[in-house]
Amino acid sequence: MMFRPAGYSDSDEDSNFGYDFVYSKPSEPKPKRSYSPPKVTENFDDVLYNAVNDGRLDEVKRVLERDNYFVTGCLRHGWPLLLLACGEAQFEIVRFLLEEKRVDVNQAWMLRTALMAACESSRDPVDVYKVAILLLEFGAVINCKDNYGMTPLMFAIKNGHTEVVKLIIDQASLEATDNEGFTALFHAVNNHRTEIVEMLLKAGAATDVINRRGFTPKQEAEFKGYLDIVNLFPAAEDAYDIPAKYLYYSNYKDISQGEGEEEMPGYSQEIGLLLFGMNSERHLKTFAKENFDLMRFLTLTDEKLKELGFILPFERKKILHGLLKFHQHDWKKGSLRKFPKDHKYDCFDIFEILCNHLKQLTIMQASLIYVDNMMSSTSIKFDPQYKPELVECFENVNQLDNTIAGLEEALGRIEAATKVKPVLLVDADSIPSVGKSWLTSAVKVLFLSGVVSLLVYRKLKH
Template identity: 45%
Template sequence: MYRPAGYDDSDEEDFDDFGYMSSSYPKQKLSIVEYFLRDEKMDVNRQYNLQTALMIACSSSQSSERVYQVVRLLLDYGAIIGMLDQYGCSPLMLACKAGHLDVVKEIVGESSLLSTDNEGNTALFYAVNNNHLEIVKILLRAGAQTHTINRQGYTPRQCAINQNYLDIAELFPSEEKPYVMPAKYLCYSDYHNFMRGEWADDPPGYFPDLGLMLFGMNSEGSLRLFADANMNLFQFLTVTDERLLELGMKYPIERKRVLLGLYDFHLHKWSRNSLWTMEKQRILE
């Protein structure tokens, strides 16, 4: 038996209010949604499995016209646009995936175009991968970044080319050559990477750690900027706002995200146990 989100198997009620309300979204029963918001005073931002009513509405497969009516109603009652679900998806990403053009136009101005899901995809990736040409145009006009790289190593333009969406690919500036991330930023090839830098007298660069830290800051798409500057871990840990601007991070929200992540990192007490070591006998072998 189908059980909507919020189902409560108790003797008192079959469904809680959220279950009744969210079960109406797939069919976009506007009157039911309005009843719970206006008469039952239900919290429009209540979550179930980290999903809000706005997220469920934006991901609906119903016609964009009917979806827009519900989204507009939820916004009128104070729905928060910037919340994320368990996969890191925002309402904007879900609307871009489902192809709801009017919804995208409504919420793009108050949504973060830099926000990425757990796979490093922005809203622009969702629009491109689902072949929604007009939505891609809206996002580009709104200032969506075209050089962001997801966890698979692709830019939005490369995703369009890979899927033969040539009309979408033409909207992006051409790339002189595909970008290849230097191998030293992707993994440690051998133990020498822990012992020294590129030359015997250089300290270790710990380059792969940059990608891991940026991922924890939801900024993994910026790794290319640091790789182009040949930045090692020490330089990254001591980077300043001015230096980030020089590297090409022109948006304050991008720089703040990295700097706050570094601040949180430096709050942890340093320990010698944090250093990688190797037994002398193993080195001799």
């Protein structure tokens, strides 16, 4: 006979592990649930993604009518709808989004724009070209960079969209570099785009830029063995040393006179600083070769820049925009050289103040010439309410002119009075006739006095 371990019942029924005070209720049958299949919801992300890839505009419109979020929101595949349509070069979808949905043409995702997406597209170059034209018509920005420093021009070159390069090369910055130090010319060389390299060189792309590897575009072509591209580069130019007057002030004549004593100072040292502020410092050599001074530089026009060899409109616009901003600055008295009230002035201080005033007058004159060049006298129509102010302005100018004339006269008198002359030199021609007769009489008197004194001395001695 078998016995169960202590605490267990001999009965066949469950006793809840031997705890007599616990009783389990008999399990009730669970009600059966009716099965209903889950509702199938449409995945708009996938629908839109496939519709754009296939170029189905009607499907895109249907989804956007049901959920307007996707007009500007990102798909789970990554890009917003506009960038996806540009990347697939779907012209009709892009036009629908820009014209009817009013999507911003410069909408960016991770600094990537629609124009960049189009230039990076691997679709038919003809379709890419049509999309690029459409984006530019709606105001797409050409000179912008993504996270890697790539521009639309670089993307177009890298993917071989030659027609797009021709379309934007005039408005694109050829000096822009990516994070590796590559300009557009570097990308054309590295991707063996011979035709594009030729276009960039004709457009004036810099050939002396060095990337992070320490190579120039020509050296990159030589390293890769692209001899057809190597032969496109011009022969090495003779080294040109920029004159010192464009680099720094060396002596007092740089701020007081020009090459001649009667000429105005050129202030050529300021041109390099202005070009640096315009991101065009590499063009200093061009202006130095033409012997530009500050006055001539501040009054540049688009026609003059063309004559100097600035082919690309983008390069000219950078300089002209910088000049416009310069002349728009209000002149302030703080621009003049000042000293503390208790300062003891010496000749050098006065000289410095006068030279500073002369420089400010030169800049103001350049601004007036610039305004005169920008505004035709036949097109100027002053409001009658400004007539009293104009009359007062002319009166102030006349008063200033008279003051300057009086100052010039006073300086002439001071110079004549303080002109250094030899002390021991007696110029007989410069002595007046009255002075000559008086001098003759004085000599005679002194001579007679001497004779009389001599006779008296001898008499007394005797």
